Amino acid sequence: MSSDGTESMTTQDAVVASSKRISRIWLIPLVAMSIGLWMVYYQWANQGPLIQIEFASATGIEADNTKIKTKDVEIGVVKSVSLKPDLSGVLVTARIQPAAAHLLQTDSNFWLVTPRVSLSGVSGLSTLLSGPYITMEPSNSGEETTEFVALENPPVTPTGTPGLQITLNSDDEFAFKEGDPIIYKGLQVGEFEDIYFNLEERVVYYNAFIEAPYHKLITENTKFWNASGVRFELAANGIEVQMGSLETILTNGVTFGIPDGMPAGRQITQRAYFDIYKDYESASNERYKLGVNFVVMINDTIRGLTVGAPVEYRGLEIGKVLEINLPGPDNNRLLDEGYAIPILITIQPSRVQQPDNRQGVEFVRAQTLRWIEQGLRASLKIGNILTGGLYVDLQHYEDVEALPLETFLGYDVIPTTSGEFAQITQKVSGVLDTINSIPFNDIANNTNELLSSLNETAAAFEQTAQTLENLLSDVKDQQTSENINQTILSLNTLLKDYSAGSKSHEELIDTMTQFQSTLQQMTPLLQQLNQTPNSLIFADGTQPLVEPKAKANTSPDTTQDNNND
Amino acid sequence: MIKMTGLFVIGLICTSACTTQPVKNVEYFILSNGNASSSPTQQQKPIVVVNQIILPSYLDTSNLAMQLSDHQIYYSKQHFWAEPLKTGMTNALLEDLNGSNSNNVYLAKIDDAKVESPHQLGLHIRQFMPTYQSTVILNGQYWLVGPASDKNQAEVYSFAYEVELEEDGYRHSVSKMRALLRRLSTDILNKVEK
Numbered sequence: 001m002s003s004d005g006t007e008s009m010t011t012q013d014a015v016v017a018s019s020k021r022i023s024r025i026w027l028i029p030l031v032a033m034s035i036g037l038w039m040v041y042y043q044w045a046n047q048g049p050l051i052q053i054e055f056a057s058a059t060g061i062e063a064d065n066t067k068i069k070t071k072d073v074e075i076g077v078v079k080s081v082s083l084k085p086d087l088s089g090v091l092v093t094a095r096i097q098p099a100a101a102h103l104l105q106t107d108s109n110f111w112l113v114t115p116r117v118s119l120s121g122v123s124g125l126s127t128l129l130s131g132p133y134i135t136m137e138p139s140n141s142g143e144e145t146t147e148f149v150a151l152e153n154p155p156v157t158p159t160g161t162p163g164l165q166i167t168l169n170s171d172d173e174f175a176f177k178e179g180d181p182i183i184y185k186g187l188q189v190g191e192f193e194d195i196y197f198n199l200e201e202r203v204v205y206y207n208a209f210i211e212a213p214y215h216k217l218i219t220e221n222t223k224f225w226n227a228s229g230v231r232f233e234l235a236a237n238g239i240e241v242q243m244g245s246l247e248t249i250l251t252n253g254v255t256f257g258i259p260d261g262m263p264a265g266r267q268i269t270q271r272a273y274f275d276i277y278k279d280y281e282s283a284s285n286e287r288y289k290l291g292v293n294f295v296v297m298i299n300d301t302i303r304g305l306t307v308g309a310p311v312e313y314r315g316l317e318i319g320k321v322l323e324i325n326l327p328g329p330d331n332n333r334l335l336d337e338g339y340a341i342p343i344l345i346t347i348q349p350s351r352v353q354q355p356d357n358r359q360g361v362e363f364v365r366a367q368t369l370r371w372i373e374q375g376l377r378a379s380l381k382i383g384n385i386l387t388g389g390l391y392v393d394l395q396h397y398e399d400v401e402a403l404p405l406e407t408f409l410g411y412d413v414i415p416t417t418s419g420e421f422a423q424i425t426q427k428v429s430g431v432l433d434t435i436n437s438i439p440f441n442d443i444a445n446n447t448n449e450l451l452s453s454l455n456e457t458a459a460a461f462e463q464t465a466q467t468l469e470n471l472l473s474d475v476k477d478q479q480t481s482e483n484i485n486q487t488i489l490s491l492n493t494l495l496k497d498y499s500a501g502s503k504s505h506e507e508l509i510d511t512m513t514q515f516q517s518t519l520q521q522m523t524p525l526l527q528q529l530n531q532t533p534n535s536l537i538f539a540d541g542t543q544p545l546v547e548p549k550a551k552a553n554t555s556p557d558t559t560q561d562n563n564n565d
Numbered sequence: 566m567i568k569m570t571g572l573f574v575i576g577l578i579c580t581s582a583c584t585t586q587p588v589k590n591v592e593y594f595i596l597s598n599g600n601a602s603s604s605p606t607q608q609q610k611p612i613v614v615v616n617q618i619i620l621p622s623y624l625d626t627s628n629l630a631m632q633l634s635d636h637q638i639y640y641s642k643q644h645f646w647a648e649p650l651k652t653g654m655t656n657a658l659l660e661d662l663n664g665s666n667s668n669n670v671y672l673a674k675i676d677d678a679k680v681e682s683p684h685q686l687g688l689h690i691r692q693f694m695p696t697y698q699s700t701v702i703l704n705g706q707y708w709l710v711g712p713a714s715d716k717n718q719a720e721v722y723s724f725a726y727e728v729e730l731e732e733d734g735y736r737h738s739v740s741k742m743r744a745l746l747r748r749l750s751t752d753i754l755n756k757v758e759k
Binding site: 520523524527528531545546547548549550551 | 591627628631633639641642643644645647695696699700701729730731732733734735737738
C-alpha cells in the first residue's frame with residue numbers, strides 16, 4: 001500500500017542536518033557530579049586537622065577505634081598507629097574535630113587513660129569496659145601545633161586548678177614520687193607533680209602544687225620538711241617519735257610551716273624554690289644562718305656525740321656541732337698518746353639574741369674570746385643516760401688556769417675540761433689515793449696502845465670500884481645482915497613449931513583428921529539433904545533402896561528400905 | 566496458968582509436926598578386917614614397895630557403888646566406906662601380901678616414909694564393885710618393877726575376877742569384894758615369889 005502512496009505523491013528527500021546541540025540529559029550526571037564534588041570538598045574543607053602524638057608505646061590504641069576526648073567529650077579519633085623510624089616510640093595520627101582545632105596548642109597535654117591503681121588512689125576504672133582512650137588537656141596558651149608528645153602518666157593537677165606551683169629540692173636520702181602528698185596540720189593541701197634530677201647539682205627537684213586556698217600559707221619564711229612514715233629519733237634529749245598523717249605513714253610526704261619565732265613574711269605568688277629538710281628541727285635551725293665557729297679539742301671519748309648535737313651554755317642551746325674529728329694536720333696522729341679530737345662547733349648569734357648579721361657574729365666571737373680568758377671551758381656531758389647522747393657544754397670555771405688562746409685550722413679553740421665521767425673517775429681516783437695515803441698501820445698501832453691503856457684503866461677502875469663496894473658493904477650490910485639473920489631465926493623458930501613431929505604440926509594434923517572424919521560422917525546427911533532437901537522436915541518413906549542381890553534374884557530390883565539391909 | 570500450959574502443949578504438938586526425920590540407918594564398911602596373919606618375926610626380908618593404887622574416879626568416893634547396867638552406876642545413899650577405898654584396898658592387900666607365906670615385906674609407899682626399894686608393885690583398878698548380874702567384879706592391871714628392870718620396862722599383868730553373890734545386900738558384897746582382893750594378892754604373890 002505504501003508503494004501506491006509513493007507513486008501518487010511527491011517524494012520528499014530527507015534533509016539530513018547535523019545537530020550541534022548537547023543533550024540536556026547530560027545535565028543529570030553533571031549535577032550529580034557537582035553535588036558529589038561539592039560534598040567531597042565540603043568534607044575535605046570541614047574535616048579537622050590531623051595531629052601526631054608521640055607515645056612511648058601503643059598499648060590499647062587502635063586505629064579508627066580509640067577516641068580522643070577532653071573533659072569526656074569526644075573530639076577526635078585515632079587514624080593510624082605507626083612506629084617511629086628510630087623505634088624510640090610510637091606515632092599516633094589522629095583526626096581532631098574542627099571545633100576543637102583551636103585547642104591544639106603547644107601547652108596541650110595528651111595521655112592515655114587506662115586503669116591505674118596506686119597508693120594515691122584508683123583511676124580509669126571506666127576504661128575496663130570502654131577500652132582505653134586518649135585524653136587531651138587543652139590549653140589556651142602557646143602556639144598552634146599538630147605534633148605532640150604524650151605524657152606517660154596523667155598530670156596530677158589539672159590545668160587551671162587554683163593554687164600555687166612551687167619547686168622543692170632535696171639533696172638528702174629521702175625521695176618522693178609523683179602524687180605524694182603535701183601535708184599541713186594533717187590536711188593534704190597539695191601534692192608532688194613531677195620530679196627532675198639535676199645531674200650537675202646532684203639535687204632532686206620536685207614540682208609540687210599547693211591547692212587554693214592553702215597556697216596563701218606559702219610565705220617567704222615557709223620551711224618544708226620530711227614527714228614520711230614514722231620517725232624515731234634517739235637524740236641527746238631522749239627518744240622522739242614523729243609521724244604525719246596516715247597517708248604519709250604508708251607513702252612519703254612533706255609538711256611545711258613557719259618555725260616558731262619567725263615572722264611569716266610576704267606571701268609567695270609565683271613559682272618559688274624551697275628546700276626540704278629532714279625534720280622540723282633542721283628546718284627551724286635553718287633560720288640561724290650565721291654562726292661563729294670554734295674548735296673544741298676533746299681528750300675523752302666522743303662516743304655518743306653526733307653532728308648536730310647541741311652546744312649549750314648554762315643549759316641554753318646556743319649552737320650545734322658541725323663536724324667531729326675535723327680533718328687537720330694531726331689526723332695521722334690519732335693513735336698517739338694525748339691526741340685530742342677536734343670538734344668543730346658553731347655558736348649562732350641568733351640564738352643568743354644577737355642580730356643574724358656580721359655585727360652579731362663579731363660580737364659573739366669577741367665575747368666568747370673574752371670569756372675564754374675569764375675561764376670559759378667546754379666539756380662533753382651526757383644529755384640522755386638512755387641513749388648516751390652527748391652534748392657540748394660551755395661553762396665558766398673560776399679555778400682554772402689562764403690558757404693562751406690557740407687556733408686550729410684558723411678556728412679559735414675553746415679550752416676543755418674533763419667530761420663528767422672523766423671527772424667522776426678523777427674524783428674517785430683522788431678519793432682512792434687519799435684512802436691509800438692514810439697510815440692505817442700507824443693508826444692501828446696507836447689504837448692498840450690506846451685500847452691497852454683503856455684496859456689497864458678499866459682494871460684499875462674495877463679494882464677501885466671493888467674496894468669501894470667492899471667499903472660500902474662493910475658499912476651498910478652489917479646492920480642489914482643482922483636484921484636478916486634475926487628474921488631468919490624467927491622464921492626458923494616459926495617453922496619448927498609447924499614442922500613434922502612438932503606439937504603444932506600434930507595438932508594441925510589431928511584437927512584436919514577430925515575435920516575429915518566429921519565430913520565423912522556428915523556425908524550421908526549431906527547427900528540425903530542434897531537429894532531430898534525437905535527430908536529433915538518431911539518424912540519420905542518411899543525412897544527406894546538399891547542393893548546387890550544374890551544370884552537367885554538376878555535383876556537388881558528396888559525394894560523398900562524396911563529392914564536396913 | 567492453965568492457958569499457958571495449953572498454949573505450950575499446942576506449941577509442942579505443932580513443933581512435933583516439924584520434927585526431923587531421922588537419917589536412915591547408915592552403914593559403914595571397911596575392906597580390911599585387921600585379921601592379918603603376918604608373922605611377927607624379925608627376919609630380914611626384901612622390901613617391895615606397893616605404890617599408890619590407881620582407882621577410877623567413879624570409885625574414888627565414900628559411897629558404895631553398884632553397876633546397874635553396862636553403863637550405869639548407882640551410889641548407895643546408906644552404905645559408905647568407912648575409909649577411902651584406896652586406903653582400904655591398900656591395907657587389905659598389904660594384909661594378904663604380908664601373910665606367912667611371903668618372903669618379902671610389902672610396904673605402902675608413903676611420901677614421908679622414905680622407904681626405897683628396887684622392887685615396886687603398881688596397881689591400876691578398872692572395876693571393883695557389885696553388879697546387877699549378882700556378881701562382884703574386880704579387874705585391872707598390876708605391874709612389877711624389879712632391880713634388873715629398866716625404868717621404862719615392867720612386867721605387866723592383867724587380872725579380872727568375878728564371883729557370884731550368894732546373899733542380898735552390900736554387906737555380903739563387901740565380903741565378896743574382900744575375897745576378890747585376896748585372890749588378887751595370891752596371884753601377885755605367885756608372880757613375885759616366882
